[in-house]
Amino acid sequence: MPTIRNPILPGFNPDPSILRVGEDYYIATSTFEWYPGVQIHHSKDLANWSLATRPLNRRSQLDMRGDPDSCGIWAPCLTHDDDRFWLVFTRVKRKDGSFKDAHNYIVHSKTIEGPWSDPIYANSSGFDPSLFHDEDGKKWFANMTWDHRRRPLLFSGIALQEFDPEAEKLVGPRKIIYYGTDLSLVEGPHLYQRSGYYYLLTAEGGTAYEHACTLARSKDIWGPYETHPDKHILTAKDAPFNALQRSGHGDWVEAPNGKHYLVHLTGRPTTHERRCVLGRETAIQEAYWGDDDWLYIKNGPVPSLHVEVPGTRDDEPYWAEQNYTFEDGLHKDFQWLRTPEIERIFSTEGGKLKLIGRESIGSWFEQALVARRQTHFSYDAETTIDFSPTDERQFAGLTAYYSRYNFFYLTVTAHSDGQRELLIMSSEESWPDGKLRFPTDPVKIPNEGKVRLALTIRGKKLQFFHALEGEETLKEVGPVLDASIVSDECGGHQAHGSFTGAFVGVACSDLNGTAAEATFDYFGYLPRKDESDRYEI
Incomplete structure (x- = not known):
């Protein structure tokens, strides 16, 4: 299988959410204060990517005037329910100090190109929302929650609540289903179903050099969730000389051949000061399922610079x-x-x-x-x-x-x-x-x-x-x-x-x-x- 060199989305392309619909792969990434909101890239082979759309592109969907630097649109999650595409995201109005003013929204579209709907308001209890389509037809909304009273770390766990698409609102009880590990700062939840388990992939350790992907699972969507035996399935926190640093906030996808791949946030520091000029980028890793029904990263948990994927990358456009x-x-x-x-x-x-x-x-x-x-x-x-x-x-x-x-x-x-x-x-x-x-x-x-x-x-x-x-x-x-x-x-x-x-x-x-x-x-x-x-x- 061909080998490519990470990242697959170079430059400012953080917080990736990946989706496959048929033979088409899509990755949605955060855009923060840059307009239009959310970048969605498309690929047929996981190697070559092109910008397909920026879906939040009109005033009725997004107006960020007054939003501070690095606020605006955070951590989109892109999914498909066999009928339409769904995109959830956070609109952040304040992030510094003791409070976070973060509002979560949902938009949808029949096609990836749009037009995408006007936003449906979900909640404001935290950020990094995701939408999970259960096999029984229910839709579940998960996001990290924020508690301004907690010191010194204000992150208070991953919350879950049902979303009613007909009523266009969250319904029923809301519960904290996972508090994370001792690495703390649990965020970026994504839910999956496989082999009788609900799997919960989260990000931990903040978005700097302690960043990590943490995996947990449960037989019941409400929990309790047990943490992966290795805790963190992907991280560079213990590998300071690895080319890919700040690695975490991931999402996985299954290819038609049954192989699994994890996309994740990463950074490539330069200079003795370890400065990431190109910002937080998107990389990809091959993953596999162990006999214990846990997901592992090939050659992990440290992210690899070179990865085998189905396609061969054409580097000519990159250097053009x-x-x-x-x-x-x-x-x-x-x-x-x-x-x-x-x-x-x-x-x-x-x-x-x-x-x-x-x-x-x-x-x-x-x-x-x-x-x-x-x-x-x-x-x-x-x-x-x-x-x-x-x-x-x-x-x-x-x-x-x-x-x-x-x-x-x-x-x-x-x-x-x-x-x-x-x-x-x-x-x-x-x-x-x-x-x-x-x-x-x-x-x-x-x-x-x-x-x-x-x-x-x-x-x-x-x-x-x-x-x-x-x-x-x-x-x-x-x-x-x-x-x-x-x-x-x-x-x-x-x-x-x-x-x-x-x-x-x-x-x-x-x-x-x-x-x-x-x-x-x-x-x-x-x-x-x-x-x-x-x-x-």
Whole structure:
């Protein structure tokens, strides 16, 4: 059987939920504050994946304005009941401090492409919901629960309640069915049926380097659940030098040939600081059933970098240069932040990307920022901007972005006297205050003409460049910057608090409130291979 190299969904693609319908496999992953909500990838062979849809794509389904960084859409669960697809997810409004404001919803569709229904409200008792379709026809809703009185760990177990699809609500008693193990922080529940047992797969240990998949089972769906003899069927917590770290939050699927596979969250740290620039990614492991009716990971519990799957991966698309133009609208690789009212932040009329300056970069409400995931440790990116700022409160340009606390931003802006200039804005190592740094003095440029902006990332080294209209050669702007800052570990929170990944794209702000517009002719993304990229696919 062919061997592929993990991850199967590189870059920011966390909390995978996998489903097979006939010969088609689907994986749903979290999108947090990025719009539209939830990514669903499709494959025929578990090796080659393509983005099929982002189902939460209209205001009646999702409006995340005001949601803090790494809030928004958490941990979707995708299932099928032989009639329609079901997707459950959490919408998080607050995650820091003693409280979690997390609301769970259900949507459904006859086809994976949609249209998907408006959300059905389920509950707000915790996050990471899942929907299980029992053989007897009942549907069960499970989620972790949260108790703000517990110290120091606020996770209080996995709750179960029946869902009535006709009434479109949870009904009957709710019960905590599993409290997890001594690793604690039990979350991410998925239920299955096999050989007379209900199996409960959970995530434990948080989403950093202690992360794990824990399995339990019971003859009765209400429990009691006994924990797997190995406790954790997948984890890298005791293998600090393994290529795949932070491994947990999984879901399994059976292939037509009877083999089982577990998909799971993982991270590939780089630098001595162990920073996961590409965020939390999706990997796959082969699994098997033991004579004791327990699931085990082949060569586990430590996740393998190389795994046998039915298909052979075509790596050519992964390394292909992407030259995005806008004649046919915004390419599916791109997302924006929080708002469903895209007409207020961008348009592609005339075959160009026009950004409408709104709030500052990093705003939790309305900012014009359009970007794609960083999916390679090293790459080049460039664009051409047409922008005529009048003062320092108008700025637009090229950004390597993680969150309001962590980004690098080469802007076309102006001095207070109206003289146009280039300025690098950085929030490097600014947590928790988010104050800007300016790594170099502004560079004066003519007040008329387009400007070509570019950046290169080689491992942890980021360099900005520019060229004026009519110039062919790019010139360096500013010093070499630490690209590893744009990572989970520096995303504005302590461990277990930043959940997305690095993006690269374009942005525009007008803090005068006059909606100044910046126009971009194209966007280029060119993957590069660099000797520092130890774990590149």
